[in-house]
Amino acid sequence: MSDNDQNPQPPANKDSMKNIIVVSLLVCLVCSIVVSSAAVILKPQRLANKELDRNKNILEAAGLYEKATATGDEDIPGLFENFEIRLVDLEEKRVLSVLEASDLGIDPTTYDQRKAAKNPALSKVLSSAEDIPSISRRARYSTIYILRDGQNVDKVVLPVHGYGLWSTLYGFIALDGDMSTVSGITFYEHGETAGLGGEVDNPSWKAVWAGKTMYEGGEVVLKVLKGAVNPNAAGVRYQVDGLSGATLTSRGIQNIVTYWMGDQGFGPILKEIQG
Ligand SMILES: Cc1cc2nc3c(=O)[nH]c(=O)nc-3n(C[C@H](O)[C@H](O)[C@H](O)COP(=O)(O)O)c2cc1C
Numbered sequence: 101m102s103d104n105d106q107n108p109q110p111p112a113n114k115d116s117m118k119n120i121i122v123v124s125l126l127v128c129l130v131c132s133i134v135v136s137s138a139a140v141i142l143k144p145q146r147l148a149n150k151e152l153d154r155n156k157n158i159l160e161a162a163g164l165y166e167k168a169t170a171t172g173d174e175d176i177p178g179l180f181e182n183f184e185i186r187l188v189d190l191e192e193k194r195v196l197s198v199l200e201a202s203d204l205g206i207d208p209t210t211y212d213q214r215k216a217a218k219n220p221a222l223s224k225v226l227s228s229a230e231d232i233p234s235i236s237r238r239a240r241y242s243t244i245y246i247l248r249d250g251q252n253v254d255k256v257v258l259p260v261h262g263y264g265l266w267s268t269l270y271g272f273i274a275l276d277g278d279m280s281t282v283s284g285i286t287f288y289e290h291g292e293t294a295g296l297g298g299e300v301d302n303p304s305w306k307a308v309w310a311g312k313t314m315y316e317g318g319e320v321v322l323k324v325l326k327g328a329v330n331p332n333a334a335g336v337r338y339q340v341d342g343l344s345g346a347t348l349t350s351r352g353i354q355n356i357v358t359y360w361m362g363d364q365g366f367g368p369i370l371k372e373i374q375g
Contacts, residue, residue, distance in 0.1 A: 244369070296349070
């Protein structure tokens with residue numbers, strides 16, 4: 101009779117602390133590999149969807165997306181191809197030629213203004229007097245989207261951003277060919293509260309903007325009111341309803357309009373296009 105038969109070993113304890121730690125670590129490792137692989141594999145798709153959504157917003161601001169939806173022609177990339185994408189220099193206050201953009205090594209179709217705003221070589225710090233939209237830094241170059249009808253400019257869509265109550269809102273303001281009548285406004289990213297500041301996404305509120313007057317005598321006159329516009333008021337053509345219960349987000353939108361449509365923003369560039 102062997103020693104083992106006389107003193108059998110106790111069965112191994114599967115619930116030992118060592119086993120629990122090893123199994124937990126293995127589960128964590130497998131899960132992290134799955135999650136990070138999914139993030140890497142899906143990144144191109146995620147970026148493509150983001151770009152599609154941004155382009156849809158540009159079309160929507162220009163009033164083209166609703167038309168496309170109505171006719172069942174929702175080919176966003178196809179519709180977006182109608183836009184001429186140009187680079188503008190916000191310091192020199194002018195539209196750059198295709199050659200100038202290329203000399204700068206910037207392709208307007210892929211230029212990332214948000215990334216540029218973080219690069220000291222491509223942006224500037226705004227003084228507190230200049231920083232109306234509370235963005236701290238502004239990229240020197242911006243893209244603009246021009247839609248032509250033959251030789252004439254039919255619409256111009258301008259990227260804008262600024263702080264609301266909780267977040268920076270990123271969107272587009274489109275103007276008609278007279279460079280003053282608002283064609284539309286959209287926001288493709290923000291973190292305002294749903295039902296309050298988040299009502300910037302409400303189609304009824306956005307619809308109020310179409311046809312409003314941005315400039316008079318060369319000055320930005322468009323006003324986002326606190327409360328609703330009185331339809332009989334003298335200034336109704338340049339007044340927009342404030343968001344109910346969201347005065348601070350509404351004020352942020354006003355700041356976005358004042359800054360980006362003014363002399364520090366696209367104002368001089370719109371005059372150049374009009375000229
Ligand atoms: C949870 C919570 C979320 C809020 N979110 C917003 C918002 O997104 N935008 C905003 O302007 N006000 C928001 N408010 C309200 C503001 O604190 C503030 O009361 C409001 O802007 C004042 O607007 P009124 O004068 O139209 O009431 C929020 C309030 C609370 C309690």
